[in-house]
Every structure is written in C-alpha cells, then in structure tokens.
Amino acid sequence: MYESASRLPRIVWLLVTARAFNRLGAFSMSFLTVLVSSEFDAGTATAGLVAAAFGLATIPSRLIGGRLADQIGRRSTIVLGLSGCALTQLGIAASGSLAAVTAWAILLGLAYELYEPPSQAMIADAVPSKLRVRAYSLLNAAMAVGGMGAGLLAAGLGRWDLRWLFVADAVTCAVCAVVVRAVLPADLPAQPPVTACATASAGSPWRDRALLAMLAFGTAYALVHMQVIMSLPLSLEQRGLRPADAGLLFTTAAVTALAAQPLLRLRRVAALSAPAALATGCLLLAAGLVGYAMAPDLPAYALATVVCGLGDLLIMGRVLAVVADLAPNGTTGRYLAVYGISWGIATVAAPALGTQILERAGVETLWAGMAGVCLALAALLAVRRTTGRRTAGLRPTGGSTQVMTGPAPAPAPARAAQSSPTEQ
Incomplete structure (x- = not known):
C-alpha cells in the first residue's frame, strides 16, 4: 500500500523545524500597507506602491540567494538572509518617515528570499531523488503550520501596536539564525559545475x-x-x-x-x-x-x-x-x-x-x-x-x-x- 523505504535524513527535520519557527514570525508583511497608511497618513495607492517595491526586490533576492548558496555555502547564506531580515524588520519598526519605511521595505525584500534557495538546495544535497518529493512537501507543510500560529500572534500583537509585529518578526528571524548556525552542518567547499x-x-x-x-x-x-x-x-x-x-x-x-x-x-x-x-x-x-x-x-x-x-x-x-x-x-x-x-x-x-x-x-x-x-x-x-x-x-x-x-x-x-x- 505504501511506498517502501526510507526515513528522511535528520537534516531535513532540522530544516523543517527551523522553517516552521521562522514562518511563525513571518506575519508582519501582510500588515505593511496598513502600517504605511495608518502611521504615515499615506493613501491606499501609496501604500500599495511600497508593498509592490518590496515584492519587486524579492526577485533579485532569490537569484542572489541561489548564487551565494553555491558560492559561499548553504548554511552561511541562510544565516545571512535571516540576519538581514531581522535588521531590516527592526528598521521598519523604528522608521519615522515614509521615505525611511520605503527604503527599509526594499532592503527587506532584498534579504527576504535569500533563505529559500539554500534551504531547498540543502535538502537536494541530503536526500536521494526518490525521496525529494516527500521532503519538499514536508517543508511546505511546515510553512503552512507555522503560518497558522503566525495568524494568532498577529491577531494579538496587531491590536496593541502594528510596529510590534515587525519587532516580533525580527526576533524570530534572529533566533532562527542562531539555531541554524548551531545545528546545521558546516558548509562544504563549492563544487564546480x-x-x-x-x-x-x-x-x-x-x-x-x-x-x-x-x-x-x-x-x-x-x-x-x-x-x-x-x-x-x-x-x-x-x-x-x-x-x-x-x-x-x-x-x-x-x-x-x-x-x-x-x-x-x-x-x-x-x-x-x-x-x-x-x-x-x-x-x-x-x-x-x-x-x-x-x-x-x-x-x-x-x-x-x-x-x-x-x-x-x-x-x-x-x-x-x-x-x-x-x-x-x-x-x-x-x-x-x-x-x-x-x-x-x-x-x-x-x-x-x-x-x-x-x-x-x-x-x-x-x-x-x-x-x-x-x-x-x-x-x-x-x-x-x-x-x-x-x-x-x-x-x-x-x-x-x-x-x-x-x-x-x-x-x-x-x-x-x-x-x-x-x-x-
């Protein structure tokens, strides 16, 4: 009835756990437009442009993350991306002007997707081809489960102060970076194509x-x-x-x-x-x-x-x-x-x-x-x-x-x- 085999390697479970925890805090960007419009008296169209600028910045972020993953290593790129997200989220929380929050949002977009290519590539490195569908599906499920908890946290913190959403997200990114640095295996030398x-x-x-x-x-x-x-x-x-x-x-x-x-x-x-x-x-x-x-x-x-x-x-x-x-x-x-x-x-x-x-x-x-x-x-x-x-x-x-x-x-x-x- 079931496909024979095989247990997924430990590294997959470590990545899945880290991804779920990181996703637990990844609720702030849904409220970026609300923050821009409510805190800086900007119109809906202006808030949408700020969100679009963030979205555009995530495209080169993916490409940079993929190149860094192959050049400086998977773990180093993951830590770099999470640390960059933590710093820029704090920048958004502390912004005092529309120009500042826009600049920090663009920088956040450039850091936001650095995590994905190396984490996915690390699974490809550790898992044989026949088990990759299961491993990647589990990674996506972890993101979904983390998103469930994120909604509950957002509902609580959002009633208090929208800026605290970004602070909480920054904290989860920083903690996740420390955990990833401690538990994931060290990077191997890059392989030539x-x-x-x-x-x-x-x-x-x-x-x-x-x-x-x-x-x-x-x-x-x-x-x-x-x-x-x-x-x-x-x-x-x-x-x-x-x-x-x-x-x-x-x-x-x-x-x-x-x-x-x-x-x-x-x-x-x-x-x-x-x-x-x-x-x-x-x-x-x-x-x-x-x-x-x-x-x-x-x-x-x-x-x-x-x-x-x-x-x-x-x-x-x-x-x-x-x-x-x-x-x-x-x-x-x-x-x-x-x-x-x-x-x-x-x-x-x-x-x-x-x-x-x-x-x-x-x-x-x-x-x-x-x-x-x-x-x-x-x-x-x-x-x-x-x-x-x-x-x-x-x-x-x-x-x-x-x-x-x-x-x-x-x-x-x-x-x-x-x-x-x-x-x-």
Whole structure:
C-alpha cells in the first residue's frame, strides 16, 4: 500500500523545524500597507506602491540567494538572509518617515528570499531523488503550520501596536539564525559545475530549456496560488461573508497540507510520473477554484479549500524535486533560485490582477478564470507528455539538452532521471 523505504535524513527535520519557527514570525508583511497608511497618513495607492517595491526586490533576492548558496555555502547564506531580515524588520519598526519605511521595505525584500534557495538546495544535497518529493512537501507543510500560529500572534500583537509585529518578526528571524548556525552542518567547499560535450552552457540556468519550461509553469501556478491568498478575503466580502473568515480557510488549507502528507507515500501516488502528478494537481486545483466560484456559504468554501490543498500537495513538493534533479553538480542553488522567482513575479502581479477582475467582473469570473489557467496547465502537460519525445541525437545532461558531436560519454549518475515534465 505504501511506498517502501526510507526515513528522511535528520537534516531535513532540522530544516523543517527551523522553517516552521521562522514562518511563525513571518506575519508582519501582510500588515505593511496598513502600517504605511495608518502611521504615515499615506493613501491606499501609496501604500500599495511600497508593498509592490518590496515584492519587486524579492526577485533579485532569490537569484542572489541561489548564487551565494553555491558560492559561499548553504548554511552561511541562510544565516545571512535571516540576519538581514531581522535588521531590516527592526528598521521598519523604528522608521519615522515614509521615505525611511520605503527604503527599509526594499532592503527587506532584498534579504527576504535569500533563505529559500539554500534551504531547498540543502535538502537536494541530503536526500536521494526518490525521496525529494516527500521532503519538499514536508517543508511546505511546515510553512503552512507555522503560518497558522503566525495568524494568532498577529491577531494579538496587531491590536496593541502594528510596529510590534515587525519587532516580533525580527526576533524570530534572529533566533532562527542562531539555531541554524548551531545545528546545521558546516558548509562544504563549492563544487564546480559539470561540463559535457564541450558546451558553453553547462551549469547556466538561463540556457536550460527544461528549467525555463518549469519557470513558466511555476509562474502560472504561483499566480493562481497567490491569487487565493490575496483575493480570498475580498471574495468573501463580496459574497456577504466576513473577510476575517479567510483566516479559517487558510487554517483549513494548512491542516490539509499536514494531514494529507501520508498520501504521498501511497504506491500509486509515488509511482506517478512528474507530468501525471502535476497535471492531477492542476485538475484538483481547478475543481477547488470552481468550488470558490460557486460557493454560497463558508462550509462550501472550506470544502473547496480542502480540494485546493490536495492539488497543492501534489504540485509543490514535486515541482521542487524536478528542478533539483535538473541541476548539474554545484548549481542546485541557482537552479532553485531561477525557478523561485516565479513567486516574486506572482506576488507583484496577483493583487493588481485580482482586484481589477473583482471590481470589473466579480467573484465568479475571478475564480472561473483561475480554474481555466489550471485546466490549461493540465492540458499542456498532457500534450507535452504525449508529443515531447527526445529527439534523436540529443542527450539531456544536467537538465540541458546538448548536441552530441562525438562518441557518447559514459552514463551520468542517476541524478536527473526525472528530467522535466516537458521532456518525459
């Protein structure tokens, strides 16, 4: 019934615990626009621009984090990112002007995503390919569970003083940095990228077509996911329900992410190819979003949220495992960082798109449109799985498809057997 094997390494559990604790304090950014508008008498549009500036800064943050992870080491980059977040959060809390809070928000964005590529790359280093889906899914579940506690802390501290939200977040980042420095293994010397077939593009993420296909998929998926996070409260309000009830739905999603983890060990689920797993996840997401479009009351929203959570379960861990498998030796951090900028793009685009659709076309159109995006992704995966066969004379090496001009080299280690949903 269950996939045989194997316990996840200790380092995975350490990273999962640290991520959950760090996420416990990561509630302040949801209140940045409120702080800007209430403390500095800025309009809603100005507050939105400050939040957008933060979101834009997270895009280079991912790329910097990936490069540093491969150059100075995983643990060092994680500690640097957490320390930078702690410092800049304190700067926001102490800001006395709109210009100051904007500058600190941009600096926070530049530090905010440094954590992600090295933590994901550390899992790829420690976990064999067949267990990576489980490990990454557990990491995402830890973030969801930490987010549940974050909402409760935010509700308490936010009633007192919004600035204390940023102070509390800074404290959790600083404590997490100290713990990570103490318990995670020391960084190993950087590995040079693999070269093969005299290609100039070995180890270059931006020249890897399989990775760029994953980036396109990830951006569309992240746009849908962020739309749920940012537009669900407004959607509830337009339906005559309380916007605060979105917190209950987010808690439902977190519980689903945690409770459904054993499903990933079922033999039938574990045996799914990457395209099949991702397409199934997209279909479940589409069903849940149609539920949002039709939901008349909160229980119906909760049921739709559970269905969406099952779709996320199949997608989030799998897609990170695919990207990690694509990366040549010594470039895992950069590959994961390039894929990760999909979330930065979605963070900037989702609120603008969602508010415009809600204002002009209504709740049904918003969620039906997002369901349509998911159906299109599922169809594309199905088509590419059927027609996207490898061309004779081409060989995938570390995720990059390269022309073979001489005798075939010895087979590479079985690191990228699951190369990409678009190549299977």
